[in-house]
Amino acid sequence: MKIELAYTYQEINPAELKEKTCVVIDTLRATSTIITALHHGCSEIVTAESISKALALHLKKEDYIFGGELCGKNLTGFDKGNSPLEYTKGIHKQKVILFTTNGTKTLARVKEAKEVIICALLNVEAVAKWLATSTNRSVLICCAGTRGKWSLEDFYTAGALVSKLLILKKNLLLSKKASKARYFYCLAKNIYNGQIKNLFSASANGKRLASLGMSDDINFCSRESVYEILPVYRNGVIKQL
Numbered sequence: 001m002k003i004e005l006a007y008t009y010q011e012i013n014p015a016e017l018k019e020k021t022c023v024v025i026d027t028l029r030a031t032s033t034i035i036t037a038l039h040h041g042c043s044e045i046v047t048a049e050s051i052s053k054a055l056a057l058h059l060k061k062e063d064y065i066f067g068g069e070l071c072g073k074n075l076t077g078f079d080k081g082n083s084p085l086e087y088t089k090g091i092h093k094q095k096v097i098l099f100t101t102n103g104t105k106t107l108a109r110v111k112e113a114k115e116v117i118i119c120a121l122l123n124v125e126a127v128a129k130w131l132a133t134s135t136n137r138s139v140l141i142c143c144a145g146t147r148g149k150w151s152l153e154d155f156y157t158a159g160a161l162v163s164k165l166l167i168l169k170k171n172l173l174l175s176k177k178a179s180k181a182r183y184f185y186c187l188a189k190n191i192y193n194g195q196i197k198n199l200f201s202a203s204a205n206g207k208r209l210a211s212l213g214m215s216d217d218i219n220f221c222s223r224e225s226v227y228e229i230l231p232v233y234r235n236g237v238i239k240q241l
Contacts, residue, residue: 001131001169002138005158005177008145009106017113021136023127023161024110024233025119026144027153028205029082030103032120032221033067036084038240039227041092045238047099049108051075054099061097068099072212075099083217084122102144107233110142118231118238121157121196125225128164130241141178152203153221156196159185160224197222 006012025031034045046064048054058066067080067087074081082100098104110116114136119127131139141161143154159181166172166182174182192199200206200222201215209217230241 001134001136001171002173002175003141003162003165003178004139004175005141005143005181007143007150007155007177008148009102009109009142010145010148012106012109012140012142014109014112017110017140019136020113020138020140021115021117021131021134022110022113022140022142023117023119023131024103024106024142024144025154025157025161026100026103026106027120027157027221028151028200028203028209029084029217029221030098030100030144031118032122033082033084033087034098034118034231034238035120035122035227035229037087037091037096038231038238039229040088041094042087043093043095043239045096045098046236047104047107047233047238048097049099049105051099054097057097061095064095064097065091067096068104069101071101072208072214083214084220085216102146106142106144111233111236113140116233118233119157119161121153121160121221121224123225123227123229124157124160125164126228126230128161128168130230131161131165132168141181146205151205153200153205155181156185156188156199159183196224
């Protein structure tokens with residue numbers, strides 16, 4: 001199995017994905033929010049790559065909750081934002097339309113892939129276990145990034161995934177970026193003595209969220225492998241496998 005890594009969704013070439021398994025990561029916060037919502041009973045999440053498309057979807061799907069953010073801030077008229085803490089209660093059997101600054105754009109970019117799996121630090125071990133049993137020979141880890149630049153928390157999560165997969169599966173071929181992510185994960189985890197909330201707080205996204213009064217989101221998203229669920233994205237819809 002070959003493991004490749006994209007630092008941002010802008011690096012991804014949709015034309016090259018038809019035979020690939022894509023693992024989408026947006027740890028602060030879209031994929032963490034998706035995972036949390038599904039864990040707490042959300043039945044499905046429909047994603048939109050723009051506010052206009054989200055609004056158009058909402059006109060067709062009036063029984064859906066409207067969730068999302070732009071540049072970290074909640075949107076007027078939306079039922080919920082993009083904080084995973086908002087999706088721990090009152091979400092059972094609900095359906096959600098979700099728009100976010102980077103995460104849902106990443107999902108739109110990989111929609112032609114053979115398989116698309118949703119990953120964050122919250123469920124990274126579950127994703128590694130699933131990949132270890134996969135027969136697909138080509139995996140692309142797709143970090144969402146932030147406004148076209150790599151994000152530390154996505155890179156760290158990608159490294160965690162590669163590190164755990166190496167323990168579970170033999171004969172992996174890692175790209176240079178995937179190898180760097182694994183090294184960064186091991187080094188950072190040691191330096192921060194497992195207190196990854198401090199690492200995430202020092203990132204550009206972490207600082208921005210803290211400035212918006214959302215430090216609790218950083219703490220929540222920095223926990224490793226607390227959920228066993230595996231969300232799958234198919235035909236624009238995310239459900240638990």
